[in-house]
Amino acid sequence: MARYHRRSLILFLILALLALTTSPSQGFLGTENKIKSAVFLSPKLVTSPGSVSNSYFFDMDFPRGHIGLKGFDAELVDEAGKPVPLHETYLHHWNVYPYYARKGSSKLPRQEMFKNHGFSRKDPETSLDSTSDIIIAKNGGLCMSTLIYYFGSASETRHTSSYIPDPYAIEIDNPEERPDGYEFKWHLNVHAIDTRGVEDKRGCLECLCDLYNVTVDEYGRALRPGYKGGLACCYDKTQCRVKSGFDNGEKTRNLYLKYTLRWVDWDNTVLPAKVYVFDVTDSWKRSVGDSQEHNCHVEYEVKPCKSNGDGCIDVKKNSFMMPFSGYIIYGVAHQHVGGIRAALYRENGEGICTSMPKYGNGVEPGNEAGYVVGMTSCYPADPVKVSYGETLSLEVNYSSVVGHTGVMGLFYILVAQQLPEPESSLPYLFQAHAESVSVLAFLAVTVLVAVVVLIAAVVYRRQNREDGYQSLST
Known part of the structure; x- marks a missing residue:
């Protein structure tokens, strides 16, 4: 026996x-096995050659409850679910952020209220904060009147990593933070330009005002003197000039933003990370201090250089005082065609994160020649500690061999307020x-x-x- x-x-x-x-x-992936994922489709965007769809969708499909977001990936697809190449429809941008809606209210959110955020132009006559029925939930900063999104991208969306490393996640719908009598919902903005049959593809995606025959913005205000192109000229339902004789009568189609979410149910093993967005056009001045509002213009013009060769690089710099203390765990930039690099660094020149565009060299979706199809992301091996009041600098480089209108120099970071405790950090090493x-x-x-x-x-x-x-x- x-x-x-x-x-x-x-x-x-x-x-x-x-x-x-x-x-x-x-045995070793621990919280990795807790990650859930789901795929959703936005409501349809109706496009035709040369048309612009800048749509705002409310109460989007999204996982409910107290969760931690681990990633958000998206791309444009047609009715058959087939990816749409950028040389047919240019995804100028998409962004998503939450809001609180009063329970039982039949009042729908005013679209104008949401147009002031994300990547859209600002209407100074519209309330930016809340109404009695709607409260917008913003990210951590810095551009609190414009760039408040939780996730956002553009043509680079297919090849830009959005994954948030363990043990961190973006905390969503904490019951203790939800206003009484309100429920948590999501808003999505998608800006797409159909460039089939247009005279000048690059001019259309850079929103040259002449190609759109636009002299006033979407609010009816005259364009400022010298404004050649940008968001003020390619708003919803505008039309970029199509080649003579191109038949666009039967080429209308329905497109959708297909978005994939990854998340975990919130528990004490997850550490919260907050979103901050820097804009190189921010007019904040260090001499005024942190009490000054950040006025972020979102876009700017790159003028062509007067000489030829490698020296034709437009360099734009800006510095910002940090309104937080914490640890940077992720970083990525957003640039348009012509972008070369964007770098975030300390005041002494020490580099924190450099994000560079990836250009396609083919015709298939995700590899379109001449388009930015991805941005490199930063995952510091050791989270970068930043102190409240510290100054960080942003440098954005574009090629200026030819001029570019409506370009952007944005930098998105995730900041954790705390790091894992030493005794609990070992399991996360197995997941890193x-x-x-x-x-x-x-x-x-x-x-x-x-x-x-x-x-x-x-x-x-x-x-x-x-x-x-x-x-x-x-």
């Missing part, structure tokens, strides 16, 4: 070892990167194999002794 139990013990250890070696992710997971799993399994072999050897020796034992009693 004793021999049977020992053999059973050896068999159990071997089976346990096999279970661990064949499914290491269950796939390469680290495989190496650590291999080491752990190797140690486990050695322990099992040692136990088996000890049991085997004891069994042999007992098999050869003879009683002295008669």
